[in-house]
Amino acid sequence: MLLSDSVATLARTSPITIKKMQALEIKSVYDLINYVPFRYENYSVISPINQLQEGEQVTVRGTVMEAKNEFSRITVSVRMTGNSEVLRAVLYKIETSTPLIVINQIDIRPMRGIRSRTTHQVEPSNQLNINFQAVSFMRKQPE
Numbered sequence: 001m002l003l004s005d006s007v008a009t010l011a012r013t014s015p016i017t018i019k020k021m022q023a024l025e026i027k028s029v030y031d032l033i034n035y036v037p038f039r040y041e042n043y044s045v046i047s048p049i050n051q052l053q054e055g056e057q058v059t060v061r062g063t064v065m066e067a068k069n070e071f072s073r074i075t076v077s078v079r080m081t082g083n084s085e086v087l088r089a090v091l092y093k094i095e096t097s098t099p100l101i102v103i104n105q106i107d108i109r110p111m112r113g114i115r116s117r118t119t120h121q122v123e124p125s126n127q128l129n130i131n132f133q134a135v136s137f138m139r140k141q142p143e
Helices: 015-023 027-033 084-096
Strands: 070-084 103-110 128-139
Touching: 015 070, 027 070, 084 128
Parallel strands: none
Antiparallel strands: 070 128, 103 128
């Protein structure tokens, strides 16, 4: 494929898409690669910091001289048993909590039923075994 090839030669491109590209004056592969969408903001132009103007949106290049990790990650592994109502209540409390708590690696499995001694049938259980990690971040105390 050459940059001068027509967009009509592109694999898996429908005639409708080709018409839309041609309406945007995209006729070749080169035009497609260099097409800038209508609402595109160009961040590739880097401005010197001493030439910034008020209200201007620019890209500035800088070097991080020092980075302080002010937060430490806290992970709590939770193992619980309950029905779907208990699970719903716990997840709602976590979801609406402050500070933000993220649920990670949730595993929900139905508990095995109990075999009846008289009928020898397994009676289903509405209980669930639930395992998950609750993750949050805490600001480090100043040393």
